[in-house]
Amino acid sequence: MERDVAEPIIKAMKGIDLALLELEDAVRAIKDEDERKKMLLFMANVIHEFHMKITLPVVQHFPDLHPDVPGSRDY
Numbered sequence: 001m002e003r004d005v006a007e008p009i010i011k012a013m014k015g016i017d018l019a020l021l022e023l024e025d026a027v028r029a030i031k032d033e034d035e036r037k038k039m040l041l042f043m044a045n046v047i048h049e050f051h052m053k054i055t056l057p058v059v060q061h062f063p064d065l066h067p068d069v070p071g072s073r074d075y
Helices: 003-028 035-060
Strands: none
Touching: 003 035
């Protein structure tokens, strides 16, 4: 993987993370516990898949792009 490909991938993933945080806040407001739990579980699975299949392979090539490492590039 080339760096000029990796950087926009990480930038897009950061945008997805922000959108998912907004979605999580909204879902947590659902009063029906069963419905809320089902949605949160689904979201957790989606987040896991995104990071395992996209973020992790990118940061294996370019560790400095890891979004959770202090001092990583902020795109």
